[in-house]
Amino acid sequence: MTTTDAAAEVVEVGPRDGYQGIKPFIPTEMKIDLLRRLVSSGLKRVEIGSFVSAAALPQLADTTEILAACDDIPGIIPQVLVPNEKYGRLALNAGSRFLAFVLSVSEAHNRNNVRRSPRESAEEYGRLLAAMPDDVDMRLNIATAFDCPFEGRVAEAETIALLDCLVPLRANIELCLCDTTGRASPDHVEHLFAACMQRFPQVKRWALHAHDTYGLGLANVHSAWRQGVRAFDASYAGLGGCPFAPGATGNVATEDVAWMFRRMGIDTGIDLETLIPVACDGAAIPGGLPGGRVRQALAAAAANAPCL
Template sequence: MTTNPDGVAVVEVGPRDGYQGIGPFIPTETKLSFLERLHAAGLTRIEIGSFVSASALPQMRDTPALLAACGRWPALRPQVLVPSERRGRDAAAAGAREIAYVLSVSESHNRNNVRRAPAESAAEYARLLAALPAGTFVRLNLATAFDCPFEGRIGEARVLALLESLVPMRPEAEICLCDTTGRADPAHVAALFAAAQARFPEARSWAFHAHDTYGLGLANVHAAYRGGVRVFDASFAGLGGCPFAPGATGNVATEDVAWMFARMGVPTGLDLDALIPVARDGAAIPGGLPGGRVRDALAAGPQACAAP
């Protein structure tokens, strides 16, 4: 993650969001190889997996082993996703020191995901915070903050009402608003972040998690950036899609985000030349559903811009 105050931080979520829906199990050593290459391309904060039921998401069953292996890269900040107090405690016991707790604004999505109402998940978040070791970095992911696959567009008031109960629990937590279905548009993104930042000035860090289902991932990232957001999730090769959000495709591609910000002169700390080969190999993972445009555009070479 870049420390330049004028730059942005890109959080690589491909090893979690990108892999979780892939059927054929990706060997642990293959996952570690991708982690090593992503880290070498400048990604220092990577969501390496999630602590979840192995029966529900078998691709994530080796997350504890991956977490243990991350010690070989001292500068890497491995982040893990947890959907409940129990899984958060499991992650902490396994040595996780960067935990992303996820709950949905939409009751339908939250119940489909973790069989709980959002208020119940909020209560679990409070108990987990009390149980975490001192110094644990906490991110709060609000899934379906813009749209729900079951309920449609989510009203701004519902998001703010849930944050009213969550933000005071740990104001220093990083708060990530997630476009779970990819149906958000730039105006919606800008308006929700503006409202949330105005309502909760005590919140120290805001992040945005974009999906590219309708091709608006980069536009939404840009809208959030213009609104003052400086932390962005992305997935190499555009891999991903939520198993509990039918029709959602992958996150906005890491290489696309890196290219856009480079063109804008905004530092990311990423080496695009090193990232593109990793993305090309990621797009070839059996069972994966890649997205993104930059790696193919760059592969076409200068002739892509030749005059007709």
């Protein structure tokens, strides 16, 4: 997490968020090969998987193996998602040095996702922090920060109230507000980040996790950038969608985010010409639901083979 104020860090979440809803199992060797190619395009921090129940998300059952393979991928910063204390400890035991703990503002979504209330998840987060070695980084994902698939729009006060419990536990983390359903609008994104940044000035690093379900993913990224956010989750080929949020399709596409920032003169370190062929292959994964626009536009402009 060393991005300067003039640059944007794109956190690639395709190998976790992009894959988790795909039913046919993607061979582990293929996942590792795609991971190498993503890093070769200039992406550094990659959410490579999640320590979760294999019965709930069988696609991610090989996360331990993929984490081990990262030792042979120069430059990668492997991040893993954990939904509770138990799986956080398993991730630490497997050698992970960058955890992303997720909990929801919405009671209904948190119970549907991890069978706990948000406050119970907050308590587990605190216990996990206490057990973490000093050399492990933590990212805190606040799901349904804007909207819930079951309860609708989430009041700003609810998100801030949960953060009131979480931020005092540790401020030197990255705090990510997640548009789980893709129903947030640019003004909502800008207003919530402004309110959170004002209330929690001790948080030095903010991030946005945007979905493009209703075509507002890039607009929301731009709004967050204008508010001072410098880290953005994205999924190559626009793959993704939360299995526990009905109707939430893919994340904003990595190539779309990289293209927008390049046109704005903002550095991401991503080489689009290298990324596009990987995104085309990602879009062709059986069972995947690709999204985004830049992949198709640049592949056509380069006279590449037809790209899904």
